[in-house]
Amino acid sequence: MEEQLTKYEQKKLRKQEKEERRAKAKQRSSLSKWLVYLLLGALTVGVVVLVVLSRPKTPTTPDYSVSVPNEGAAHVDQGTQVSYNSNPPTSGNHWPTPLKEGLYDEEKPDEAIIHSLEHGRVWVSYNPRVSQDVVEQLKNVLKNQPLAILTPRSANASDIALAAWDRLDTFDVGDALDTQRIIDFVSRYKNTGPERVPAGSPGASSY
Secondary structure: OOOOOOHHHHHHHHHHHHHHHHHHHHHHHHHHHHHHHHHHHHHHHHHHHHHHHHOOOOOOOOOOOEEOOOOOOOEOOOOOOOOOOOOOOOOOOEOOOOEOOEEOOOOOOHHHHHHHHHOOOEEEEEOOOOOHHHHHHHHHHHOOOOOEEEEEOOOOOOOEEEEEOOEEEEEOOOOOOOHHHHHHHHHHHOOOOOOOOOOOOOOOEOO
């Protein structure tokens, strides 16, 4: 038969059990906090890695483009002809309605495309003297580029011209079209205009 505890011993035992429960609860709480910290840390690392991986990689190839002095970005009446400081232009007065991004077989107004460049588009134009094979290569390169515009342009002095806001690269085809040069220009200078407007935005025109 177990020995009966005195009231003092019973009180002491209850106190001891209470302290043990409190210590276990504190231990569980501390463990929960550490788990939360670990999960938050892992989540933060995951977000950082995701941002870094999703960020467009800057091309490591040479950049052949040049900076063109900015001529402003004022609107002029639709149909107004504007003179620019480069061929093709990269900034300046332009029409209120931009040209919608896409691949075109007809020449389009400079004044509309400048507005598109202001919205972060990249304009690839070619002199109509280039072969149809070159035109098809250009289309294949740009068909999956949502912010690209492709047009013929008879005023071009070179075979190919790559234009973005305040940037210009021009070159002749030679033995073969340098498609990597085009891809890298688009990668470097898309969405670098004064205004960022999502692809396919309403209000643009195909003219």
